[in-house]
Amino acid sequence: MEGIFTYLGAIFGHGQMLFISHMILVAGIVLFVAKIATKSLRAVPGGTQNVMESYLGGVISMGTDVLGEENARKYLPLIATLGLFIFTSNMLGIIPGFESPTSNINITLTLAMIVFFYYNYEGIRKNGVIHYFAHFAGPVKLLAPLMFPIEIISHLSRIVSLSFRLFGSIRGDDMFLWVLLMLTPWIVPLAPFFLLTVMGVLQTFVFMILTFVYLAGAVAIDESHEKAPNPIADTMGEV
Structure with missing residues (x-):
């Protein structure tokens, strides 16, 4: 934020280099933690390894409820990496003198675009181009001309939803804290610090679970169609 002191801003100045330097700092922290966690792997984990294994287990458990365990493990690298980056970014902004990279729309928009292109790629790779885009038309062929553009707009709006939800929340938190x-005095905001931490964790969870949901909608088309009601089939069955 322009005009507000940050340690990296004092070195690189305000502007594009400010959020780039904070982004590099977050990436360095994540890589450092990962390096420490995997430096000496043990059968009975302890310290950083234990924390990271608990985190990865939680991500798999979260994805199992949406995609099943096999797919949850398959997409674990993407979701876990996004979670670590977003969480570290959110927490960095709570420390006075630093700015959260996720309070910049360029970062959150990039993360949203990664999710958007990846889940569409996975859907096309698994189901084929024709079958994947055919499900955009819905189960009722008569309504296909109406449903297809609505689905296209709905999918594009996910980019806006993912990026602006995270950006707006963290940007507002940073401004509130400053x-x-x-x-x-610094001792007074202890309770708000706790609330900002909770909000940072919550926004990380929301981004991760929505990514799982979007992946489920892309790769589990047949299952969703089987569960979807078909008014024509129901009517024929009654006759």
């Missing part, structure tokens, strides 16, 4: 620190 105003609070300017108005009160």
Whole structure:
């Protein structure tokens, strides 16, 4: 944020280099933690390895409820990496003198685009181009001309939803924290620090679970169609 002191801003100045330097810092922290966790793997984990294994187990458990365990493990590298990057970014912004990379729309939009292109790629790879885009028309062929453009708009809106939800929440948190620190002594904002931490964790969880949901909708087309009601078939069955 322009005009607000940050340690990296004092070195690189404000502007594009400010959020790039914070992004590199977050990437370095994530890589450092991963290196420490895998430096000496043990059968009975402890310390950083234990924390990371618990985190990965939680991600798999989250994905199992949406995609099944096999697919949850398949997409674990993507979801876990996104989670670590977003969580570290969110927490960095809570520390006075630093700015969260996820408070910049360029970062959140990039993350949303990665998710958008990846889940569409996976859907096309598994189901084929024709079958994948055919499900955009819905189960009722008569409504296909109406449903197809609605589905296209719906999928494109996911980019906006993912990026602006994360950006708006973290940007607002950062501004709230800076105003609070300017108005009160540092010891007073302890309770708000806790709330900002909870919000950072929540936004990370929301981004991860939505990515799982989008992947499920792309790769599990047949299952979703089997569960979807078909008014024509139901009517014929009654006759």
